[in-house]
Amino acid sequence: MSEPQKLRVANISIAIEPVEEMHFPSPADCNSPCWWRDGELRVLTSTGHPVLSAGSDLNHLSRIGEITYTAWRDGGRWIESVFPDEDGTLYGWYHNEPAHLIGEEYQQGRQFRLTAPMIGAVVSHDNGATWDDLGIILNGGPETLNLEKHNYWFAGGNGDFSVILDRERRYFYFLFGTYYRDVAQQGISMARMRFEDRACPVGRVWKWHNGGWTQPGLLGAVTPVIPVQADWYSPQPDTFWGPSVHWNRFLQQYVILMNRAIDPRWGQDGIYLSLTPDISDPHSWTPPVKILDEKGWYPQVIGLEEGDTDREAGESARLFIHGVSRYILRFSS
Structure with a gap:
């Protein structure tokens, strides 16, 4: 293995350590969420329809x-x-x-x-194993x-996203790509929903717009x-997309990893990182910094300590890109 690459982002340092390659049990074409229950780690990977994997830990999936979805969409x-x-x-x-929208x-x-x-909601x-649809x-x-x-x-839309509950358990925050015609509305955007609305979410998600959570999730x-940096619909686009967010308890900050597309077919410039101590303040994200020249999509981490997931990690975390992991990220302040 080669020596770890070291870089600095804002007030933290990151060592990127090459490790033996690891794959999810099934192909992944999006962020792949995971959770623990009764001592077992479960992971969902999707390429149009989710596949469930499970094991005693990340190394034994x-x-x-x-x-199974109980309703058609x-x-x-x-x-x-x-x-x-x-x-x-x-x-x-x-x-x-949607296959028939256009x-x-x-x-x-x-x-x-x-x-x-x-973006829609489901419950299991x-x-x-089985999911009921709660609506768009x-x-x-x-x-x-x-x-x-x-x-x-x-040709538009909201997608390629991740969701995290804040530390106070008041709001779920959505970070998602917006592909609107208006270049001023293109990029990575945010919305939020109250924790108590999780079972009945339709019409209860609010988008960040002009300094407040003022626009409805539907059509807002x-x-x-x-x-x-440059229009998604131009011959030479330049845009961040596909954010994956986690709370890093070692740094005491929220961290997002994201892609950067630089051509109309979404050719990638590399993997970027941004962070904030306060997810309720959308102005507080640090400018994105490139951490790797990798060209794959959907970067995310899964923490390496007991109980860690894609939503929470500590000083070290396994980095996955398109469902494949070749690096461990080690954070220091």
Whole structure:
């Protein structure tokens, strides 16, 4: 193995240590959430439909099989975040790509069907094997679509996200990509929902816009907390997307890892990191800093201490990119 790479982000240092390669038991094309129950670690990986894996720890995961949705929804659903409640209920949130949202006249000659993602909520009462749909909670209006110029897959929408409950257990915070026609609304945006609304979330999520949580999750406008550097729909886009957020108890800060796309087919510039001690203040995120030149999508961490997940880690965490881990991140202040 080569020597660890060391870098500095704001007031912290990160050592990136190459380690033996590790794969999730099933392919991953999104953030892959995990949780513990009765001494067992469970992980969901998705490539349009989630697959459940489980084991005694991160090193001993085995594939269980595809999960079951009890209700149909148009297009694929990638579950990207979960929250295990104390009563055994498991809440989840998914990225949905409707297959028939964009008219056939815009699909001519395309390899992939053009869509605009939405974010929906689900709930499980059997530890992640079966999921009931609670409805769509984050999307964009028809006026946000760009049907003349598209970024290969998307013509708008809200998606590629992660969710975390704040330390006070007051709000769930959503960090998600916004692919609106208006360049001022493109980038990584935020929304939040009260903890007590988790079982009935439709209409109870509010987007950050112009300095407040003032816009509805459904059809509302956004002010990105990490805006694009160049229009998603230009020949040379430059934008961060696909945030994965966790609370780092060693740093006492929230950390997001993200991608950076630099061409219309989402070619990547590398893996970036930003952090804040106060997730309720969207202005407080540090400027993103590149930590790796890796070209894969969906960077996320899973902590290495007992009980750690993709939502919480300590001084050391395993870094996964597109479901494959080749590095451990070691933080110091």
